[in-house]
Amino acid sequence: MSVLVNKDSKIIVQGFTGTEGTFHAEQMISYGTNVVGGVTPGKGGQTHLNCPVFNTVAEAIKSTSANVSIIFVPPAFAADAIMEAADAGIKVIVCITEGIPVADMVVAKDYLSDKKCTLVGPNCPGIITPDEAKVGIMPGFIFKKGNIGVVSKSGTLTYEAADQVVKSGLGISTAIGIGGDPIIGTSTKQAVELLMDDPETEGIIMIGEIGGGMEAEAARWLKDNMRKPVVGFIAGQTAPAGRRMGHAGAIVGGAEDTAAAKMKIMEECGIHVVASPALIGEKMAEVLQTRASI
């Protein structure tokens, strides 16, 4: 098991022949990910990285039975690419693109509401199930196979957490980078829920940041569904109000979306919250050990 992607996933790359798409598709393939083709409108019929190129996602599915798509399309066309994937019947859509206009995402998100698919991102590092599939831009070698699930809004902070987990003697079941935009496909709660239901995952690391109410929503759900230990960290404890910290969604608007407020709610709901990002891995190991000794 694992969540969202595994060795049986058939993956296509939208924006396949572009610079970003080419570079990361190569990395994914060399990791062992089952990339079955790609889409670049107008380049259908060509072969790229030994894989077929299609004009549309629908054609790609017809020829390859793809069920997962990763999107490297430029911001102006990315929301459209998401909707194309959903319309064609892709089950898991991972959108890496950063800088999509919010108005485009409001429409795309609404379009997806009655489709049977899961969108992860945009503005995210993707998803990795170690030794099975890397559908993202993360450095694969950091993610050693194991039983800890990771949910995070940030890229490099996810790598940091995974690295600490591995150094503390554990490993990763699936890591999901949900993205740092104001509108994203999979919320913290939805990602945590997937990992909670995954028999292979024994502990969950939940990494959030300032802005929005997703961590609080996840925490409140966890309060009644804590079947596995959850370690949490919120980045931006020192961020001033009203300033955007890199991610489009990382901005403190009101009292509820500060790091302190989120950490308090998370603690009250039974999450093991660490104040220092250097202690994420250690805390997870400690919590699992305590649990095992009871």
Added chain:
Amino acid sequence: MNIHEYQGKEILKSFGVKIQEGIVANTPAEAVAAAKKLQEDTGTDWVVIKAQIHAGGRGKGGGVKLAKNLEEVEQRATDIIGMQLITPQTGAEGKKVSKVLVAQDVYYPGANEPKEYYMGVLLDRTKQQNVIMYTTEGGMDIEEVAETHPEKIHKEWIDPAIGLQGFQMRKIAFNLGLSGVAFKEMCKFVKSLYAAYIGSDADMFEINPVLKSSDDQIIAVDAKVNIDDNALYRHKDYAAMRDESEEDPTEVEAKKHNLNYVKLDGNVGCMVNGAGLAMATMDIIKLSGGDPANFLDVGGSANAETVEAGFRLILKDPNVKAILINIFGGIVRCDRVAQGVVDAYKALGTIPVPVIVRLQGTNATEAKELMDKSGLEVTSVILLKEAAEAVEKAVS
């Protein structure tokens, strides 16, 4: 992107929103000419001189003044242009005013008593839909209303598939207690305001106050307009409205190097790849007894050039007593970043504060070796925990 009131109003007007008319002026003489023109065009007798800075609460700081004749226009404009305007949102040092908006007086006497409302349009991140937020308590600080009278704040969510509907406009106008001409005018106002929000790719509108004038017109008297930076590529005319003099000069400089920099008040500078890790690094600095002097995300391409630019930005701040570089190498190889640090050092000559370099991930060991052998006075570490300890030592 933040823009001035006069620019925001221009955008609103272009979508048919009724605004308090005005003309922008850079000098007292221009203000007088503007007032004359405004008197001719709109028939206004008095005018209002409004400081144009990117901060709210201008009236409280003395940046908005009524002028009853042309002598007063000149006098008020002389007072306001060039002043260091301090408002609750500018911080103690205030902001220098370089232009004013000379605006018509919309509070003229008439059949009915003028009444002020508040209306905002923004994204509700929880519902993932746009929402129109409004209240009868206009002219006040909306956070204050939310605190003291939350029941007076109404919200109307907009379905992205079908857009704003007629019943929603009517609901808003009824909830504001309107009838007759004012009711119809409010429906029109809401319709054009939302069209402007969508059409301009805004990510925030705040119209405070929205005025019902004595002759039942509905007018935007102020306009705080934010445009979604990600959508500026399709609005070149709005992109040209950016006023860099309103932004921190170091932040403007950072943008030129494609670096994401936010100035803060602390004493430890930092340079990090990735926004989340950058925020986490700021937190580490705080937990280690320091205070972050900045947020700086160098993005996916940490090389000699970006590292050097980053150093230069951080060192502009005289409060910086130490610098922490925190790079988690994924696709970016740590040894190349380390080489970048070495090259940047050479290019800069000397760096007058202690530097802690934490490189982890791809080729981290090679990177540490390179740093250690470089002969530079840097503390090189691999674990985030070690970085925290090094910062603690540097600031104590």
